[in-house]
Amino acid sequence: QVQLQESGPRLVKPSGTLSLICTVSGASITTNNWWSWIRQPPGKALEWIGEMYPSGSTSYNSSLRSRVTISMDKSKNQFSLHLNSMTAADTAVYYCARRSAADAFDVWGQGTMVTVSS
Amino acid sequence: DIVMTQSPDSLAVSLGERATINCKSSQSVLYTSNNKNYLAWYQQKPGQPPKLLIYWASTRESGVPDRFSGSGSGTDFSLTISNLQAEDAAFYYCQQYHGTPPTFGQGTKLEIK
Numbered sequence: 001q002v003q004l005q006e007s008g009p010r011l012v013k014p015s016g017t018l019s020l021i022c023t024v025s026g027a028s029i030t031t032n033n034w035w036s037w038i039r040q041p042p043g044k045a046l047e048w049i050g051e052m053y054p055s056g057s058t059s060y061n062s063s064l065r066s067r068v069t070i071s072m073d074k075s076k077n078q079f080s081l082h083l084n085s086m087t088a089a090d091t092a093v094y095y096c097a098r099r100s101a102a103d104a105f106d107v108w109g110q111g112t113m114v115t116v117s118s
Numbered sequence: 119d120i121v122m123t124q125s126p127d128s129l130a131v132s133l134g135e136r137a138t139i140n141c142k143s144s145q146s147v148l149y150t151s152n153n154k155n156y157l158a159w160y161q162q163k164p165g166q167p168p169k170l171l172i173y174w175a176s177t178r179e180s181g182v183p184d185r186f187s188g189s190g191s192g193t194d195f196s197l198t199i200s201n202l203q204a205e206d207a208a209f210y211y212c213q214q215y216h217g218t219p220p221t222f223g224q225g226t227k228l229e230i231k
Contacts, residue, residue, distance in 0.1 A: 109167065111167050
């Protein structure tokens with residue numbers, strides 16, 4: 001059974017950088033899947049942030065591209081999200097997820113609530 | 119970006135009855151090369167991540183009860199939940215992956231009367 005777990009700080013200062021790690025268990029991160037980050041502001045809909053393929057290819061939401069980096073540590077079976085220049089608008093639950101061969105997100109982490117505040 | 123619009127925003131349906139949620143995309147999500155619609159449906163309960171119910175518009179994810187069914191093609195899609203159970207109370211989201219970025223609908227809140 002594939003499981004994903006997010007970890008990282010819950011509070012980030014304005015203009016700071018968010019760094020989250022997603023640890024994958026039950027499957028190798030080197031399999032033929034895209035590994036994604038998705039967020040959900042309180043009471044709002046889901047927003048795709050970006051994703052990474054084991055080959056190193058990345059794809060980002062154009063609305064965030066200038067501020068986001070996704071990377072992968074195959075030795076630890078983890079992938080990471082870095083989002084800089086954080087503002088209150090970035091306050092959200094951040095999820096990591098696996099995109100299946102059918103291009104749907106079939107496995108999700110539990111999510112971690114990140115608040116941007118001084 | 120492809121805009122996904124769901125209707126209604128909320129609905130209340132009696133136990134044992136049927137609920138239908140609609141989703142319209144601003145452009146077709148049908149890939150003519152394989153005749154598949156890249157449209158998925160998710161269920162989300164409070165404090166939980168979304169759960170994949172349906173992909174390719176009408177294919178149920180493994181373990182999802184057959185009370186859940188998806189239909190539609192091109193730009194218009196529906197999620198139907200038959201014989202509603204109390205545990206079906208949740209938010210439901212549609213999502214397309216025909217183009218990047220993948221985008222989600224605004225969500226529909228389903229209440230069980």
